[in-house]
Amino acid sequence: MRIITALFSMLLLSLLLVPMMSYATESQPLQLFLDGKQLTTEVAPLINKDNKVMVPVRIIAESLGSKVQWEEKIRKVTVNKSNISIQMFIDKKEVYVNNKAVQLDTAPSIVDGNAMLPVRFISEQMGIKVTWDDLTRSVFLFNQESDNKGTTTAPTPVDNISKDKPDNKTTDKPSIKPDDKTIEKPSSKPDGKATDKPSEKLGADGSKSVDSSKDKPSAQSPEPNSSNAGTKPVIANPNQPPTYTTTSVEAGAKKPEAVTVIQSISMEGDQFVVKTSGGKAIPDVTTTANPNRVQIDIPNGQLAAGLKLNSNGEGTITEKNAAVSQIRYLLFSKESSIVRIIIDLNKKIDFKDSASSSSTQLVWSLSPAKERYTVVIDPGHGGKDGGTVSFTGRHEKEFVLGVGTKVYNLLSKEPKIEAILTRKNDTFVELPGRVSIANDAKADLFVSIHGNSILGKEEVNGLETYYYTEQSLPFAIQMHQKLLKASGFEDRKVKQEDFHVIKNTTMPSLLLELGFLSNKAQENTMFQETFQNQVAAAIVAGIKQQLRLD
Known part of the structure; x- marks a missing residue:
């Protein structure tokens, strides 16, 4: 009898604990990520009474470059982006996409002043790939607008989550890879001289030229797809x-x-x-x-x-x-x-x-974890070393100091970054001196800024990113992608070379060739304030991404 009583007590206790454990899991707020970055929202994603995942439309739409309008009198939300216009009314299941009626499974709602939409609708209408991580109760959104070169696997449905179906659970969020990258090995240099210019080689007449042979074909990065439990x-x-x-x-x-x-x-x-x-x-x-x-x-x-x-x-x-x-x-x-x-x-x-x-x-x-990170920005050349000469006779040292100073000023506004310039004016710093500045400061990152040139081949243009050590390669890939987007220049790839300042610094280090000053059109663009500000912002974004501060 005692055994039966004990078993009954244990069964009763387990029945009481199960809903408590379920409540603990379900009470954990849902998290929202867009392209791998967590979005901070006034209202977290939620599962409504219809068992649908609802997400705040404004922060997602605005993060994708859309414009959102709210009309209080008729409780209407309008989202406009390029060739799509979405009109929806709170508590009504009928919405309009480019003036065509679409019926929703569950109506938009207002939660703490935020318009909430079912995530399936967001996925279908805004080109978003969606996955759900049941372990962390997270919604992961991925913008596929610029990543449509290959086919994609359908994402794990998240609009109708059933707590007793393990197939609804996926593992952690997929990541976005650089679109296109070619890694080139260092070329042999018989003289072994330290050089501050990655693409220049001495010709027979003493002039400087660049190897203009075409880059190797790039290897297409695989596109991540949704993971299934099976x-x-x-x-x-x-x-x-x-x-x-x-x-x-x-x-x-x-x-x-x-x-x-x-x-x-x-x-x-x-x-x-x-x-x-x-x-x-x-x-x-x-x-x-x-x-x-x-x-x-x-x-x-x-x-x-x-x-x-x-x-x-x-x-x-x-x-x-x-x-x-x-x-x-x-x-x-x-x-x-x-x-x-x-x-x-x-x-x-x-x-x-x-x-x-x-x-x-x-x-x-x-x-x-550090309270502050040290980043050294190195505007190349300076003083007696003017660097290359542009199409109209301007010197590289002027261009790189302008960009370097803009990067420094932006970094100085970051509370977790201490920025150091190897030169703040038109002075000459030896290559070993630049290396010493970074190594002595125990810098976390080093970025050397340059402008490219090729004598007698004015048509050559584009942007190159150089690294040397293996620890610098991920930094190079991330930075290169941001610079391509900011500049709009031709992609001349990520390349590996043993240049003095990136070979002898001990931290992840890059040498950036931000365009060809010997190309008339590119030179004109490179000396414009707007371009320099855009490129400087891209460099800062690459630095913050490498430091995991974005």
């Missing part, structure tokens, strides 16, 4: 040589990229190490707060046989580390072969690229 990982055989992705290639198209095999994942002291083989890995790293987490996506990736997965397709590594609670890994997208590594953190940290990275291992250092 996705089966592709396991690499360590005894087999690296293979290539089985992507169909048309005549003249780019070659598929070599697969990167993830051999091991571990913490080694205060460093996080991913050992690889096969193709060179170019990771995409994002960090989130609340919860504190680092996410690493490795495209064209496979997991080695030693990295075991559970029935849900996820592997876990438990770490005895003050900062790291656990490490998870999975094949996030089967179609794009994206291996995702998630580091769950106990506290906020600085997660920085390490100089120990190489073609066979990715290394990041973990350190306590």
Whole structure:
């Protein structure tokens, strides 16, 4: 009898605890992310009485460059963007898209002064890809307007979430990769001289010229797709040589990229190490707060046989580390072969690229989060060294000082950044002196600014970003994409060269060639204040992204 009574008591207690646990999960507010960046809203996304996920339309629309109007008398919200106009009325299921009636499953509503719309409608009408992470109760939105070169997998539906259906849950948010990148290796330099100009080589007559051969064809980055709970990982055989992705290639198209095999994942002291083989890995790293987490996506990736997965397709590594609670890994997208590594953190940290990275291992250092970061901006040349001469006879040193000063002024407004200029006026600083300024300051980042030139080939134009160390490569890719967008110039790719200032600095370092001063049209643009302000803002955005301050 006592046994029966005890069993009955335990059953009753468990029945009482289940709704309490469910309530704890459901009471956690939903989070909203757009293109990997968390949006701060007055009203968090919510699940309404119809079991539909509702999101605030204004912050999403405005973040996508749309205009939103509110008419109080008739309780009407209008969203206008390029070729689309959406008109909706609060508490009415009928909305108008380009003057055509569309029926919604659930009506827009007002919550604390914010118009809320079902996320499915946002997805269909505004070109947004949507995924739902049940673990963190997060809605992830991705703008596909500029990323439509390939086909995409339909996102996991999030408008009708059922709490008892595990298939509705996806893993952490997919990340957005740079659209197009070519990494070129350093060219051999027989004289080994330190140079401040990446693209110039001495000709037989002593004049300076640039190798105008066309860049190598760029490798198209894979497009991330939604992950499903049932996705089966592709396991690499360590005894087999690296293979290539089985992507169909048309005549003249780019070659598929070599697969990167993830051999091991571990913490080694205060460093996080991913050992690889096969193709060179170019990771995409994002960090989130609340919860504190680092996410690493490795495209064209496979997991080695030693990295075991559970029935849900996820592997876990438990770490005895003050900062790291656990490490998870999975094949996030089967179609794009994206291996995702998630580091769950106990506290906020600085997660920085390490100089120990190489073609066979990715290394990041973990350190306590800084209150302020030091960034050195290096306007090239100066004083007796005028740099290259533009089409109309102006000197490069003037252009780069103008841009460098604008970058410095913008960085000085950032509370978490201490900016340093290697020169503030028309003075000459030796190359080793520029390196010493950065190394002595224990700078977190170094950016050298230049203008390009090619003698006798006025038609050549475009923008180049140079790096040397492996730790600088992710920084280079991010920065290059922002500069291309800001400048509108031709893409002359991300390139690797052993230039003195980026070879001898100890932190992630870049040398930027912001256009060709020898090209008449480009020179005219480069000396305009508007252009310089746009480029300076792009450089600051790239710096903030690298420091995880955006």
